[in-house]
Amino acid sequence: MAEAMVLGLLGAWFGVTVLNQLGRRPLAAPRWMRAVSALPNWRLFAPNPVVSDHELLYRDRLADGTVTPVRHLALRQRRRPWHLLWNPRNRTAKVLTDCLKAFHELHRHDPDLDLRATIPYAIVARHVLRQPPVGPVGTHRQFVVARAEGLGARRLVAVVLTSEYHRLP
Amino acid sequence: MEAATALDLVEAMAAVAVVVGSAELLTLRSEFASDGLLSAEITARFRATNARSRLARRLGPALVRPPVVAAAVVVRLLAGAALLAALAARARPSPWLLALILAATLVVHHAMVFGLNAADQMVLVVFAGATVAEAGLALDRDALVLGGLGFVAAQAGLAYFVAGVAKLAGPAWRAGDAVRAIVDTTAFGLAPVSDALHRSASAARAASFVVVAYEVAFPVVFLLPVEAAAAYLGVGLLLHLGIAAVMGLNLFLWAFAAAYPAILHVAWRW
Numbered sequence: 001m002a003e004a005m006v007l008g009l010l011g012a013w014f015g016v017t018v019l020n021q022l023g024r025r026p027l028a029a030p031r032w033m034r035a036v037s038a039l040p041n042w043r044l045f046a047p048n049p050v051v052s053d054h055e056l057l058y059r060d061r062l063a064d065g066t067v068t069p070v071r072h073l074a075l076r077q078r079r080r081p082w083h084l085l086w087n088p089r090n091r092t093a094k095v096l097t098d099c100l101k102a103f104h105e106l107h108r109h110d111p112d113l114d115l116r117a118t119i120p121y122a123i124v125a126r127h128v129l130r131q132p133p134v135g136p137v138g139t140h141r142q143f144v145v146a147r148a149e150g151l152g153a154r155r156l157v158a159v160v161l162t163s164e165y166h167r168l169p
Numbered sequence: 170m171e172a173a174t175a176l177d178l179v180e181a182m183a184a185v186a187v188v189v190g191s192a193e194l195l196t197l198r199s200e201f202a203s204d205g206l207l208s209a210e211i212t213a214r215f216r217a218t219n220a221r222s223r224l225a226r227r228l229g230p231a232l233v234r235p236p237v238v239a240a241a242v243v244v245r246l247l248a249g250a251a252l253l254a255a256l257a258a259r260a261r262p263s264p265w266l267l268a269l270i271l272a273a274t275l276v277v278h279h280a281m282v283f284g285l286n287a288a289d290q291m292v293l294v295v296f297a298g299a300t301v302a303e304a305g306l307a308l309d310r311d312a313l314v315l316g317g318l319g320f321v322a323a324q325a326g327l328a329y330f331v332a333g334v335a336k337l338a339g340p341a342w343r344a345g346d347a348v349r350a351i352v353d354t355t356a357f358g359l360a361p362v363s364d365a366l367h368r369s370a371s372a373a374r375a376a377s378f379v380v381v382a383y384e385v386a387f388p389v390v391f392l393l394p395v396e397a398a399a400a401y402l403g404v405g406l407l408l409h410l411g412i413a414a415v416m417g418l419n420l421f422l423w424a425f426a427a428a429y430p431a432i433l434h435v436a437w438r439w
Contacts, residue, residue: 035229047338
C-alpha cells in the first residue's frame with residue numbers, strides 16, 4: 001500500500017511536469033509545488049534563445065541638485081576558466097536578469113501597472129541603493145535598465161526602464 | 170547497468186551538484202540580508218502575499234528567515250559531503266540521508282523567488298527519485314528501485330525532448346542562428362567562441378542544428394542497446410561540458426549527468 005502510494009506520487013509528479021511543459025496551469029498541482037520550484041520548466045533556451053543582455057546603470061543627485069555621471073553596474077563577472085567548476089556569481093546574476101525579465105513581462109501584461117510596487121522592482125532598487133556613490137555622496141539615486149545585443153563593436157543598447165529618484169538610505 | 174551501480178553514480182554526481190551549489194550559496198549569504206538580492210524580507214512578503222491557507226501564511230515567511238535558510242544550506246552541504254564519503258567507502262547510503270538533502274533542498278528553493286534554474290530543478294527530481302530507489306534497495310523492494318530510477322530517467326528524457334521540440338518552434342533555432350546569438354551575450358557568451366562563430370556561418374548553423382537534433386532525438390536512448398545508449402549519453406556529457414565552459418553554467422553538468430546512469434539502468438532493464 002505504502003509502496004503504491006509512493007510510486008503513485010512520483011507518477012503524479014511526472015504527469016503534472018508533462019502538463020507544465022504544455023504551458024497549461026495544471027489544476028492538480030498544489031501551489032506549494034510552484035513555491036519550491038518542483039514543477040520544472042524544461043523549455044531550456046526555447047523557443048526564443050537569450051539574445052540580449054540586461055544592463056543596469058545608476059546616477060546620483062547631489063544636495064545642490066546637480067546630477068553625477070552614470071555608472072554601469074556589472075551584472076556578471078568576466079568569464080574565468082574556473083567558472084567551469086565554481087561560479088557563485090552566476091546565481092546573483094540570474095536573480096537580477098530574472099527581475100529585469102519580469103519587468104518586461106509585467107509591463108507587457110499591464111502597461112498601466114506601477115512597477116515600483118512589484119517584487120522585482122523592490123529587489124533591483126535595494127540592490128542599486130546599496131552600491132557605492134558615483135563621486136560625491138548624493139541624496140537621491142536613479143537607475144536605468146537597458147537591453148544590449150551583441151559583443152564588442154557589435155553591441156547595441158536600448159533603454160527599457162528609467163526609475164524615479166529614490167532617496168538614499 | 171545494475172540498479173546499485175546506477176544509483177551509486179546518480180547519487181555521486183548529484184551530491185557534487187549539491188556540495189558545489191551549497192558552497193556557492195554560502196559565499197552569497199550576505200545576499201539574504203534585507204538589502205540583498207535574495208532578501209529574506211522581500212521573499213517573506215512574497216510568500217505571505219501568495220499564500221492561501223493560514224498554515225502557508227504562517228509557515229512560509231518563517232521558513233525564509235536567514236538563520237533557517239543558512240541552516241538548510243549548511244545541512245545540505247554536510248549531507249552532500251557525507252553522501253560522497255559513504256559512496257567513496259563503498260557503503261550503501263541511508264535513504265534518510267538522501268531524504269535530508271531533499272528536504273533541505275526544498276527549504277532552499279522556497280527561500281528563492283528568483284535565481285533558480287533548470288539545474289536546481291533537476292537536482293530536486295534526482296534526489297526525489299534516488300531517495301525512493303535507495304529506500305527500495307534497503308527494503309528489498311524492486312518496484313521502488315525501478316520506480317525511483319525510472320522517475321529520474323523519465324524526467325531527464327522529458328527535459329531533453331521538450332527542450333528540443335520547443336526549440337523547433339523558435340525562428341532563431343530553425344534558421345541556425347540561435348547558438349551564435351547566445352554566445353554573443355555577455356551573460357552566456359564567450360568572446361573567442363562568438364568570434365569563431367561569426368567567422369564561420371556554417372559552424373554556427375551546425376552548432377544550432379546539432380543541439381536541436383540531439384535533444385529531439387533523445388528519447389531514442391531508451392530503445393538503444395546499452396553500449397549505444399552510453400555512447401549517446403557520452404555526447405550529451407560533452408555537450409554539457411561545452412555549455413559549462415562557454416556559458417558558465419557549471420551546475421548543469423553535474424545535475425543533468427546525474428540522470429544518465431538512471432537512463433542506462435532503464436535501457437538495460439528493457
